[in-house]
Amino acid sequence: MSHCEELLVRVGRGLHAALPRPSRHPIKALDAKGMELASSDAELRAALFRLVDVTPACRSHDDLARHLTEYLKEVDERPQALQAAMRVAHTAPGRAALGAAAATGVRHMAHRFIVGESPQAALGVLEGLWKEGSACSVDLLGEATFTSEEADRYAARCEEALEVLSAAARSWPQRPLLEADSAGPLPRVNLSVKVSALTPLMRPEAPHVGRDDAAQRLRPLLRRARDLGAHLHIDMESLDALETTEELVFDLLGEPEFGDGPSAGVVLQAYLRDSGRQLDRMLEWARASERRPPLTVRLVKGAYWDHEVVEARQHGWAPPVFEVKAESDRNFEELTRRLLDERLTKDSAGKPDPWHPLLRVAIASHNIRSLASAIAHNRASGGEDHDLELQVLRGLGDELGVAIAASGLRVRSYCPVGDLVAGMAYLVRRLLENTSNDSFLGEQQRGASIDELLAAP
Amino acid sequence: MPNPANPANPVHDRAAPFANEPVLELRRAPVRDSLTAALAELDARLPLHAPIMIGGERGADSGFESTDPSAPERVVAYAGRATESDAGAAVAAASRGFREWSARGAAERAEVLVRAAATLRERRLELAALMVRECAKPWPEADADVCEAIDFLQYYARAAVALERGPELVQVPGERNTMRYVPRGVVAVISPWNFPLAIPTGMVAAGLATGNAVVLKPAEQSPACALALVEALHGAGLPPDALSLLPGFGEVGAALVSHPGVHTIAFTGSGAVGLEIVQAAAETPDGQGHVKRVVAEMGGKNCVIVDSDADIDEVVPALVGSAFGFAGQKCSAASRVIAHEAVHDALVERLAGAVDVLAVGPPERFGTDMGPVIECEAQERVLAYAREAGQAGRIAASAAAPSGGWYCPPTVACDLDPDARVLREEVFGPLLTVEAAANVDVACETVEALPFALTAGLFSRSPATVERVAARLPVGNLYVNRGITGAMVGRQPFGGNRRSGIGSKAGGPDYLLQFVEPRVVTENTMRHGLVVE
Numbered sequence: 002m003s004h005c006e007e008l009l010v011r012v013g014r015g016l017h018a019a020l021p022r023p024s025r026h027p028i029k030a031l032d033a034k035g036m037e038l039a040s041s042d043a044e045l046r047a048a049l050f051r052l053v054d055v056t057p058a059c060r061s062h063d064d065l066a067r068h069l070t071e072y073l074k075e076v077d078e079r080p081q082a083l084q085a086a087m088r089v090a091h092t093a094p095g096r097a098a099l100g101a102a103a104a105t106g107v108r109h110m111a112h113r114f115i116v117g118e119s120p121q122a123a124l125g126v127l128e129g130l131w132k133e134g135s136a137c138s139v140d141l142l143g144e145a146t147f148t149s150e151e152a153d154r155y156a157a158r159c160e161e162a163l164e165v166l167s168a169a170a171r172s173w174p175q176r177p178l179l180e181a182d183s184a185g186p187l188p189r190v191n192l193s194v195k196v197s198a199l200t201p202l203m204r205p206e207a208p209h210v211g212r213d214d215a216a217q218r219l220r221p222l223l224r225r226a227r228d229l230g231a232h233l234h235i236d237m238e239s240l241d242a243l244e245t246t247e248e249l250v251f252d253l254l255g256e257p258e259f260g261d262g263p264s265a266g267v268v269l270q271a272y273l274r275d276s277g278r279q280l281d282r283m284l285e286w287a288r289a290s291e292r293r294p295p296l297t298v299r300l301v302k303g304a305y306w307d308h309e310v311v312e313a314r315q316h317g318w319a320p321p322v323f324e325v326k327a328e329s330d331r332n333f334e335e336l337t338r339r340l341l342d343e344r345l346t347k348d349s350a351g352k353p354d355p356w357h358p359l360l361r362v363a364i365a366s367h368n369i370r371s372l373a374s375a376i377a378h379n380r381a382s383g384g385e386d387h388d389l390e391l392q393v394l395r396g397l398g399d400e401l402g403v404a405i406a407a408s409g410l411r412v413r414s415y416c417p418v419g420d421l422v423a424g425m426a427y428l429v430r431r432l433l434e435n436t437s438n439d440s441f442l443g444e445q446q447r448g449a450s451i452d453e454l455l456a457a458p
Numbered sequence: 459m460p461n462p463a464n465p466a467n468p469v470h471d472r473a474a475p476f477a478n479e480p481v482l483e484l485r486r487a488p489v490r491d492s493l494t495a496a497l498a499e500l501d502a503r504l505p506l507h508a509p510i511m512i513g514g515e516r517g518a519d520s521g522f523e524s525t526d527p528s529a530p531e532r533v534v535a536y537a538g539r540a541t542e543s544d545a546g547a548a549v550a551a552a553s554r555g556f557r558e559w560s561a562r563g564a565a566e567r568a569e570v571l572v573r574a575a576a577t578l579r580e581r582r583l584e585l586a587a588l589m590v591r592e593c594a595k596p597w598p599e600a601d602a603d604v605c606e607a608i609d610f611l612q613y614y615a616r617a618a619v620a621l622e623r624g625p626e627l628v629q630v631p632g633e634r635n636t637m638r639y640v641p642r643g644v645v646a647v648i649s650p651w652n653f654p655l656a657i658p659t660g661m662v663a664a665g666l667a668t669g670n671a672v673v674l675k676p677a678e679q680s681p682a683c684a685l686a687l688v689e690a691l692h693g694a695g696l697p698p699d700a701l702s703l704l705p706g707f708g709e710v711g712a713a714l715v716s717h718p719g720v721h722t723i724a725f726t727g728s729g730a731v732g733l734e735i736v737q738a739a740a741e742t743p744d745g746q747g748h749v750k751r752v753v754a755e756m757g758g759k760n761c762v763i764v765d766s767d768a769d770i771d772e773v774v775p776a777l778v779g780s781a782f783g784f785a786g787q788k789c790s791a792a793s794r795v796i797a798h799e800a801v802h803d804a805l806v807e808r809l810a811g812a813v814d815v816l817a818v819g820p821p822e823r824f825g826t827d828m829g830p831v832i833e834c835e836a837q838e839r840v841l842a843y844a845r846e847a848g849q850a851g852r853i854a855a856s857a858a859a860p861s862g863g864w865y866c867p868p869t870v871a872c873d874l875d876p877d878a879r880v881l882r883e884e885v886f887g888p889l890l891t892v893e894a895a896a897n898v899d900v901a902c903e904t905v906e907a908l909p910f911a912l913t914a915g916l917f918s919r920s921p922a923t924v925e926r927v928a929a930r931l932p933v934g935n936l937y938v939n940r941g942i943t944g945a946m947v948g949r950q951p952f953g954g955n956r957r958s959g960i961g962s963k964a965g966g967p968d969y970l971l972q973f974v975e976p977r978v979v980t981e982n983t984m985r986h987g988l989v990v991e
């Protein structure tokens with residue numbers, strides 16, 4: 002085993018050992034049971050997703066119960082409890098009870114992933130996270146944007162969130178690890194935004210149209226973030242949005258008024274076959290840019306894998322993503338190394354200058370192997386722990402977040418905020434991820450040993 | 459970067475199973491650049507010439523012209539104006555060509571079709587550009603049109619080879635039963651301008667694959683697109699007599715329909731013309747040794763039902779695409795939304811907002827959501843319907859349209875008087891109406907009451923509702939939880955019922971049967987009490 006691989010395994014074991022014991026909370030246990038059921042049976046899983054998906058559109062508990070029983074009819078082998086559920090659904094009072102139970106279940110699941118209906122309502126959770134050693138990035142969930150009014154409303158919600166969070170975060174206690182790295186201070190307030198929500202004109206075949214329209218709404222947000230000292234992160238969506246997003250961010254951040262701020266970031270998706278070239282473009286941009294705050298790059302694997310593959314198949318295109326999970330994992334590690342190595346500028350003597358990096362690096366994953374590879378490479382190449390940020394999703398990576406914080410590393414939790422209707426698409430995606438056989442979390446849940454979990458992809 | 463005009467495609471080989479031709483990946487900038495370059499090259503060659511072509515002879519090529527709907531002063535092509543006597547000459551050539559062509563086996567004919575498909579593929583950028591100019595098709599739809607044309611050639615080539623084998627019959631000792639399908643003779647194809655390459659290609663390919671000879675009368679709005687098809691087939695080794703091109707107007711079509719030498723008429727177009735054809739084709743004068751068969755694909759009044767449990771996030775873009783794609787000029791286009799009263803108002807509001815931001819403009823511009831309609835009369839018709847909708851109800855949205863071409867604003871109308879004409883008649887343009895219904899069953903009654911039955915859509919997340927509506931609606935193509943246009947060859951065989959069409963579905967497994975006659979031979983194989991097989 003190479004030196005770096007050894008270090009990686011040591012780090013990974015350390016993180017694993019720092020995971021809190023599984024909670025004994027009865028509702029959490031029920032949740033886990035449900036997930037386990039869903040992961041074990043594809044038909045059941047489909048029924049669960051369809052239920053979650055339709056819940057906000059159902060007009061009554063009766064309506065919800067009717068949908069639930071219809072979905073269950075398509076499951077060949079129904080566990081006892083569900084068999085019983087279908088029997089009660091034959092009467093109106095039975096349906097009302099079943100519908101109420103299903104609604105409660107879905108709401109409960111949503112609460113696991115969504116921290117509050119509004120930024121105001123989320124403050125308690127966010128402050129709690131901060132005190133426990135985790136920063137956050139708030140993501141405002143919303144329905145799809147088709148109209149200018151909807152885009153305006155989303156931008157207004159973003160602005161409001163920046164203000165509410167900034168006002169509240171001032172009184173949070175100091176957490177030095179979360180507030181600065183070698184390049185300087187890190188904002189306490191961090192908002193993730195989606196370009197597709199900022200414009201109704203996302204057109205994959207005409208990136209300039211969405212770019213120009215979204216720019217009109219992103220520019221005021223950047224100004225607000227700059228004035229409040231907050232960080233704005235631009236999420237990455239499906240490949241259809243990539244060119245629009247990339248052009249938009251690079252164009253706007255290059256405008257003179259944003260030379261000193263705000264701190265801003267973009268996302269690099271390792272599942273894209275073309276992601277290496279995308280990183281080239283980011284580095285090239287950063288080298289040419291005269292902005293003061295370094296661009297943060299959040300490395301992820303990518304959340305739209307099924308969509309990309311299905312869309313490519315339906316059109317007869319070569320899928321733009323890797324089709325073997327291990328290839329995404331390997332590329333993730335490769336991009337991690339490149340980010341960590343190439344983020345640094347050289348001083349006049351040709352030595353790496355940690356105080357003026359081109360990029361700040363954030364590694365977002367629930368895969369302990371993927372995280373450990375970043376931590377290990379950073380250490381092996383002489384980097385400081387506090388120059389590496391690790392990110393997890395609320396609801397999926399909570400325990401991992403605790404373990405990262407306990408290990409003295411900087412962690413940020415991505416916290417969706419919004420109501421159930423708005424959050425449904427997000428919720429379904431997270432559930433998919435959590436019950437996918439291919440995922441790290443799935444393997445972990447099935448009880449794979451730490452050696453298996455840390456094996457090189 | 460692979461050449462976008464020739465993406466790696468395994469379907470070149472006729473032995474390979476059918477697969478749809480991949481559309482271009484327009485989200486990639488180099489692909490877009492290649493199309494823009496192809497358009498510039500085409501523009502440098504305009505105007506084109508589309509001659510009358512009978513038996514491979516190029517005839518007159520300047521009787522009328524096709525123009526660019528987004529800039530009507532630009533002539534795209536001069537075309538010969540075929541006459542009744544040209545129709546006679548073309549049918550005579552076809553009768554000669556039929557003998558040679560039908561004598562070739564299905565496999566050999568299939569080779570020709572597949573070679574023609576390869577030619578279209580090589581010319582796909584140029585052909586897409588031609589559709590942008592001649593019919594104002596926006597790029598994504600122009601490219602899809604070329605792909606569909608390629609698909610028809612590929613699909614029917616394979617289907618005809620399979621058909622030639624004939625079905626299995628019951629066999630008993632002492633007799634041999636065989637059934638095979640033989641071509642009917644001469645096919646007259648009368649095609650529209652809205653799929654100026656794909657639809658003529660589909661009808662022509664079906665006729666040729668099964669061994670018929672064809673006379674093609676394309677829409678007067680798109681003669682140059684039709685010429686590209688004829689050139690590809692002739693270049694692929696089709697006997698010149700087996701396919702003639704008669705650019706022109708209604709009178710040539712009528713002459714073909716009533717010509718006693720024509721056996722089959724394949725028509726796609728308006729209901730009025732379709733019914734005239736049915737009537738004229740039924741005339742069987744003395745000396746005509748056969749009864750004509752008509753395959754007619756006509757109009758629709760396509761409804762989309764939105765139930766209360768629908769995902770409005772999916773409904774809105776699907777409706778916008780289905781109603782305003784190619785300015786609503788598809789026979790499958792959505793024209794009437796019937797929404798559950800619980801979601802009606804929210805749907806109208808979001809739909810209206812989505813239509814307000816549509817970019818109406820020249821089709822060659824990437825980012826244009828909707829181009830002009832095909833011609834001045836179409837523009838007048840659509841605007842008249844929109845005015846009427848405004849009087850009979852409320853205009854919820856109407857995006858700005860530029861002047862200069864045959865532009866119409868994409869329009870959403872609601873709160874309509876139930877007797878309004880726009881709720882019953884085919885508009886064939888960018889006008890969508892939305893009305894409320896108490897529930898899905900009431901909505902189904904509304905759909906059933908229409909004389910048309912082409913496409914329909916349903917948005918519901920209840921499996922029982924989907925099953926019930928699918929069993930009930932008479933339409934030829936029902937789309938569930940998606941847009942209602944864009945049928946793919948082999949995947950969504952396409953065609954309507956009731957007054958929307960007669961005949962079976964294009965791009966489907968039984969389409970070719972309309973171009974052939976079955977013959978059964980039964981042979982006694984007993985001789986003096988012995989089986990001599």
Ligand SMILES: Cc1cc2nc3c(=O)[nH]c(=O)nc-3n(C[C@H](O)[C@H](O)[C@H](O)COP(=O)(O)OP(=O)(O)OC[C@H]3O[C@@H](n4cnc5c(N)ncnc54)[C@H](O)[C@@H]3O)c2cc1C
Nearest residue numbers: 237301302303304324325326329365366367368392440441
């Ligand atoms: C803080 C945070 C922010 C995020 N922001 C974004 C964002 O802006 N945009 C975005 O797209 N995603 C984002 N994600 C989601 C992320 O992309 C992943 O979907 C998610 O984290 C799962 O990856 P993993 O490394 O945690 O788990 P793993 O289980 O190790 O990996 C699962 C991932 O592998 C990939 N994969 C699965 N199957 C295959 C296959 N057969 N072949 C190839 N690859 C496969 C997929 O990307 C899948 O998500 C974010 C995640 C986090 C934690």
